Amino acid sequence: MDYKFISTEYLDSVSGGNSEMIREIVIMFSQQVVEMYNEMRTLLSEKKYQALGLLAHKAKSSVAIMGMHDLAAILKTLEIQAKEGKEIEKYESYVTRFGNETREAVKELEDLLNNKLKNV
Secondary structure, eight states, X not given: OOOSSOOSHHHHHHHTTOHHHHHHHHHHHHHHHHHHHXXXXXXXXXXXXXXXXXXXXXXXXXXXXXXXXXXXHHHHHHXXXXXXXXXXXXXXXXXXXXXXHHHHHHHXXXXXXXXXXXXO
């Protein structure tokens, strides 16, 4: 499978090729992004933009380590705008993109675990 959303370089570099460590990182990432997305939706609906900006900062680091640099840039924009309360009308699209792209990334990571690391 060609990966559109993730880059395995970081996983390889931090794990030294240790498939169990990669598995743990993937599981942690998969759980974190679901929690972050749900919290983003809540903060957005409650108009807690300062907290949304802080969460975007945290999420940015998580997606960047998976090689999701375009999404990390979007989250950086959300972080800055939300902390300043600017361009509020764009937040929904940023959060939606985060949800969509991280769901796809999790699918790719599951493929990595199931197909590439199965025999390791």
